[in-house]
Amino acid sequence: MSANYKNWVPNGMITALTAGTAILGAGTAALMCAKMSPKLKMALVGTAGAGTLACGAMTAWSIYAHCKFSYNGNRQLSKAIVEGTAKYITLPEGGIGLDVGCGSGALTIACAKRNPQGRMVGIDRWGMEYASFSQQLCEDNSDSEGVQNTEFHQGDACKLDYPDEYFDAVTSNYVYHNITGVNKQELLRETMRVLKKGGTFAIHDIMSKARYGDMQQFISELYNEGYEVVELIDTTNGMFMSKGEAKVLGLSGSSLLVGRK
Template sequence: MKADYKNWVPKGMVLGTLAVTCVLLVIAMILGIKSVPGIVFLVLTVLSALGTLWMFLMYKAFSYNGTRQMSRHIIEGVSSYVKIPDGGKCLDVGCGSGALSIACAKKNPGAQIIGIDRWGKEYASFSKNLCESNSVAEGVNNTSFQQGDACKLDFNDESFDAVTSNYVYHNIPSKDRQAILLETLRTLKKGGTFAIHDIMSKSKYGDMESFVEKLKTMGYEDVRLIDTTNGMFMNKWESTWMGLTGSAILMGRK
């Protein structure tokens, strides 16, 4: 049995845009490419084709079994920052297919990793059952998974020795993603560590440098914002064409 972490770019999304491109092309041909409506649909076809190509390249880059394997590099990289004492607990917010939870479990065999996710229709291939199956396939027994809402966590203050997350919060419609970060950090014990990786651009998160300073004034220690587009997980060109500009790890200790 082999773990199946799926792809962060769903195959159905790629095939869906390809189907739209084909439909647009057929309509353009029926209308006639020399007519005004036909030209309009031809332009739409080209734009849709470019979108399909972008999604296909993203799909290949994020594939766990492909050449680039960016997903695997990111998961291994983020999990290396998660330190949990034996007997401790870690919360992985937005666990998806369980990849980060399982990586943290492997690196911290004496700790318990709890992964939560809403497993919505946007990522229908991800599920609690998939996370549990992947844990079995990877031979780890210190993980558990449950339904949860990142905006309102069903855990008391200071419940965990570590909290982590990867590429989750930018997907949540919100005008204040820093508030979502604080909701996650609320569950962290005094002395606990955190490592949260996301697209922390100003347009999505506001001024993160100021947020780092805010955490320090709140008593958090060794708070850092680590750029992951400088060769750590990807280069600047990759982050640009993939739409991942601003990717960074927010890490530190409470």
């Protein structure tokens, strides 16, 4: 059985949007045939028609994005991002790495494959908004890939249940921008807290200034604290995707923060 890493745009979303578009379209057609005052009909048809167009546009986008992110499709953007991020994670013999917000286990497993001399721990809260993602799914995917050096646990990115300098590597992919009401640089700090001196890190997210603030200042602060290497890489310049593709998918500002503590 092959691994099932799911899709960042779930089938349920596409089904719901398609149904919504059909219902709104049928409603618009019914209103056009209904007997009522011309002014009221115009207002109702206009409103229902606008809703149909909006829902239809969202349906089209979700299908487009689903195809882009599919692990089995032609583009396989999710796979490219996961494998491209995993390349920056290095574990020493017997080392342990942490993947924050592991979802379906894709990045955890990719890092574990590249580092058979160590093991990877994936944590996630597996919330209702991603109901098809679970600890069991991660474990099943790891088994399907024949990877034995992984483990998965419930966890909170805002307050990691690990002591300072516990892991030899830390990583994350498109997680922190989803956490509302929390300073993103503080989330990065919490992740870096559990990284050992000399450990590697690779964190990929939408690190726009509006979300993350001044990342160049953040990098300067890390250097001042003794970090050996810190680099912020724009992944929309052809590394993982083009700027145009990123804009359409809502991923503008995607960057990879990599380095060594």
